[in-house]
Amino acid sequence: MQDKLTLMIPGPTPVPETVLRAIGRHPIGHRSGEFQAIVRRTTDQLKWLHQTNGDVLVITGSGTAAMEAGIINTLSRGDKVLCGDNGKFGERWVKVAQAFGLDVEVIKAEWGQPLDPDAFRTALEADSAKAIKAVILTHSETSTGVINDLKTISSHVKAHGTALTLADCVTSLGATDVPMDAWGIDVIASGSQKGYMMPPGLSFVAISDRAWQAYERSDLPKFYLDLGPYRKTAAKDSNPFTPSVNLYFGLEAALEMMQAEGLEAIFTRHARHRAAAQAAMKAIGMPLFAAEGYGSPAITAVAPDGIDAEQLRKAVKTKFDILLAGGQDHLKGKVFRIGHLGFVCDRDVITAVAAIEATLQSLGLHRGTMGSGVAAATAALA
Incomplete structure (x- = not known):
C-alpha cells in the first residue's frame, strides 16, 4: 500500500499533522514583524526545552552544522581537547576537531559500551597546566543505542575550571532530561528531525556565558556558522541570513505540542518506549x-545472533512498510535499530515489535514463542 511508511528510525522521525499543516502555510517575509514575533516566541520555547536562561540560536542546517558551530566558535587552532569516541558520531567529532587543527586526545570505549566518566576525570585532574580547553562528546550515541553519562562527565569538566563541555544532544534533547544550566553544559547542539518532531533543516545551538567568553578568544575560521551575528540578530528577533521560514512555522507548532505535554511526561514516554523495545527483543531471544x-531513550540497537540484520530489516520494510535503521560501518548486517524518538506512541512500538516477530516467523528465524515480544512490550508499557 502506497503512502503508508512508518518511520521507526532515529531520524527523520514521524511528523505530526499539526506540524505538517503549519509548514504548508504560504511563506512570509523573514524581515517582517509577523516573522519576528514567531522568532521571539520560539526563542522562549527553545529556552524552556533546553532548561536554560542563556542563548539558544537557530541555524538553517543539520545537527552537524550545530556541532561544528559549537566547536569553531569556542576554540582556537592548537587548543587541546578531549573527545569522547564510542560510536559513529563520536568519531565524527574527532574528525571535525582535527580538521580545524585542534590537539585532540581521544577517550575511547568500544561500540556498544558507554564512555567512562572516570577516564575524563583522570585526564582533567592530571591537567595542572589547564591546557585542556574543551571536552567534546555525544550524549546519545545514535549508531549504537548507548546513552553516555553526560551529567557526571560535565561535573568533572566544571571541576577542572577552564575546559568547556560541548555536547551533541541531537538524539537526546526532547527525549531525556538535559538541564543545561543545572548541569553546567556550555554548548548543546541538536537538530529538528529528531525529538523536535519536524523534518530536517533546522539546527539549534545553546550557548553558555562561559562559551561566549571563549568566543571572544576563538580564532578558527567561520562565516555562515559564526554565532556572533546570530546572537546579535536574535536579540532583535531576527536572523543574519535567510532562514527556513516554513520550518519556523513547524517549529512553533511542534514546541507548542511539547509544552502541552510537559517535559516530565515527554521524558517518561521515551523511557517507557525504551523499556518496551528492550523487553520485547529480550523476550524473543x-x-x-x-x-x-x-540504552538510549531514543533508539534500541539489537544484535540478532546468527541472523542477518539487513535481511530482517529489509523484510520488515517489504512486508509491513516499517522502516528500521541498520547498523553503521562494521556493524552493517550485524545490528538493526528500533527508533522510538519524537512523535512516537505506544501503538507504534507495539506495531514495530509485532512486525519484527511476524517477519522472523515468516523467515523461519523466530526462536521463542510467537507473540512473546508483543506480550513483553505490552507489559512494559503497562
Missing part, C-alpha cells in the same frame, strides 16, 4: 547491543 543500563 534478540540480544541488545548497548551495555545493560545504558
Whole structure:
C-alpha cells in the first residue's frame, strides 16, 4: 500500500499533522514583524526545552552544522581537547576537531559500551597546566543505542575550571532530561528531525556565558556558522541570513505540542518506549547491543545472533512498510535499530515489535514463542 511508511528510525522521525499543516502555510517575509514575533516566541520555547536562561540560536542546517558551530566558535587552532569516541558520531567529532587543527586526545570505549566518566576525570585532574580547553562528546550515541553519562562527565569538566563541555544532544534533547544550566553544559547542539518532531533543516545551538567568553578568544575560521551575528540578530528577533521560514512555522507548532505535554511526561514516554523495545527483543531471544543500563531513550540497537540484520530489516520494510535503521560501518548486517524518538506512541512500538516477530516467523528465524515480544512490550508499557 502506497503512502503508508512508518518511520521507526532515529531520524527523520514521524511528523505530526499539526506540524505538517503549519509548514504548508504560504511563506512570509523573514524581515517582517509577523516573522519576528514567531522568532521571539520560539526563542522562549527553545529556552524552556533546553532548561536554560542563556542563548539558544537557530541555524538553517543539520545537527552537524550545530556541532561544528559549537566547536569553531569556542576554540582556537592548537587548543587541546578531549573527545569522547564510542560510536559513529563520536568519531565524527574527532574528525571535525582535527580538521580545524585542534590537539585532540581521544577517550575511547568500544561500540556498544558507554564512555567512562572516570577516564575524563583522570585526564582533567592530571591537567595542572589547564591546557585542556574543551571536552567534546555525544550524549546519545545514535549508531549504537548507548546513552553516555553526560551529567557526571560535565561535573568533572566544571571541576577542572577552564575546559568547556560541548555536547551533541541531537538524539537526546526532547527525549531525556538535559538541564543545561543545572548541569553546567556550555554548548548543546541538536537538530529538528529528531525529538523536535519536524523534518530536517533546522539546527539549534545553546550557548553558555562561559562559551561566549571563549568566543571572544576563538580564532578558527567561520562565516555562515559564526554565532556572533546570530546572537546579535536574535536579540532583535531576527536572523543574519535567510532562514527556513516554513520550518519556523513547524517549529512553533511542534514546541507548542511539547509544552502541552510537559517535559516530565515527554521524558517518561521515551523511557517507557525504551523499556518496551528492550523487553520485547529480550523476550524473543534478540540480544541488545548497548551495555545493560545504558540504552538510549531514543533508539534500541539489537544484535540478532546468527541472523542477518539487513535481511530482517529489509523484510520488515517489504512486508509491513516499517522502516528500521541498520547498523553503521562494521556493524552493517550485524545490528538493526528500533527508533522510538519524537512523535512516537505506544501503538507504534507495539506495531514495530509485532512486525519484527511476524517477519522472523515468516523467515523461519523466530526462536521463542510467537507473540512473546508483543506480550513483553505490552507489559512494559503497562
